[in-house]
Amino acid sequence: MSEEILYMSGVVAVGFAVNFGLRALPFLLFAGRDRKLPPCVERVAAVASPAIIACLVVYSYAGLEWRTRAVRRRGARRRAAGRDSQPASVHRRRHRRLHAAGALTACL
Amino acid sequence: MGSQAIGGGARRVRRAVFRRAFVASIPVLMGYATMGFVAGVLLAAKGNVVLAPLWAFLSGALWVTGTLSIAGVPEIAARVPLATFALLALAVNFRYALYGFSMLSRWRGVPLLRKAFLVLALADENFALESASPYRDRERDLLYCTALSALNVSYWVLGITAGAVFVCVLGHLVDPETIRRHTNGMEFSMAALFIVILTDQVRERIGR
Numbered sequence: 001m002s003e004e005i006l007y008m009s010g011v012v013a014v015g016f017a018v019n020f021g022l023r024a025l026p027f028l029l030f031a032g033r034d035r036k037l038p039p040c041v042e043r044v045a046a047v048a049s050p051a052i053i054a055c056l057v058v059y060s061y062a063g064l065e066w067r068t069r070a071v072r073r074r075g076a077r078r079r080a081a082g083r084d085s086q087p088a089s090v091h092r093r094r095h096r097r098l099h100a101a102g103a104l105t106a107c108l
Numbered sequence: 109m110g111s112q113a114i115g116g117g118a119r120r121v122r123r124a125v126f127r128r129a130f131v132a133s134i135p136v137l138m139g140y141a142t143m144g145f146v147a148g149v150l151l152a153a154k155g156n157v158v159l160a161p162l163w164a165f166l167s168g169a170l171w172v173t174g175t176l177s178i179a180g181v182p183e184i185a186a187r188v189p190l191a192t193f194a195l196l197a198l199a200v201n202f203r204y205a206l207y208g209f210s211m212l213s214r215w216r217g218v219p220l221l222r223k224a225f226l227v228l229a230l231a232d233e234n235f236a237l238e239s240a241s242p243y244r245d246r247e248r249d250l251l252y253c254t255a256l257s258a259l260n261v262s263y264w265v266l267g268i269t270a271g272a273v274f275v276c277v278l279g280h281l282v283d284p285e286t287i288r289r290h291t292n293g294m295e296f297s298m299a300a301l302f303i304v305i306l307t308d309q310v311r312e313r314i315g316r
Contacts, residue, residue, distance in 0.1 A: 037212070
């Protein structure tokens with residue numbers, strides 16, 4: 001139980017640090033400067049936001065459960081027969097998506 | 109007497125600004141209460157954590173992001189390393205880094221704590237409402253932004269905590285596996301949220 005509390009505290013702290021850091025980034029980068037923002041920064045700010053959300057739409061659709069109950073049951077039977085290991089495959093798929101979203105974000 | 113009149117005037121202005129912010133935040137109340145509730149239900153039913161309402165409250169108040177609160181649930185359930193969770197947070201919330209650029213000049217010279225709160229609450233809906241602020245006067249504009257931020261954050265925190273408490277209370281009456289089965293498909297709310305935000309942003313760009 002204490003390990004779980006420690007893990008969740010870590011998750012909340014990491015989430016807070018990343019979120020707050022990202023939101024505060026422009027204020028830290030341009031702190032105390034009165035001059036206008038460079039045009040390239042303005043252009044990136046205008047284009048990147050919808051582009052990132054479009055990536056997120058793809059990302060979230062990839063994680064949805066599309067299969068019907070019958071197909072899920074067939075999959076469960078396959079797993080029971082030892083032909084497929086769901087946790088490993090789900091983990092691999094999720095990580096591939098996560099890395100793809102990270103790479104896309106980095107490219108943007 | 110004179111200072112009382114000035115104080116009363118300032119209070120009237122504050123009340124008017126707050127009322128306007130509240131009216132503007134009503135659509136966000138509808139969205140945040142529902143989405144927050146779903147995020148809380150997901151965390152408690154599928155996050156596989158103890159003291160779910162506490163984590164729901166803390167994550168709601170400190171993250172102020174629906175995306176991570178919903179997208180992070182499977183990762184929390186799988187107990188991924190914190191570095192992987194940080195990468196997920198970075199990937200799904202990178203857009204927040206861009207919102208601040210529009211607020212740089214508007215929030216220049218704001219006291220540090222107030223600025224920190226405004227920055228913390230700079231989520232999609234807040235950004236949309238604050239960038240369309242009806243006030244040109246700096247004082248009223250700041251008051252409007254602060255009131256909006258406080259209202260929207262409170263809606264989100266209330267929604268997510270209520271969702272987690274709901275599942276915990278229901279968990280004593282119903283088998284947790286049944287709750288988990290009946291919450292299948294709620295993940296769709298994240299895709300719906302993204303589509304709505306994307307549509308808004310594309311419409312805004314076309315209308316510009």
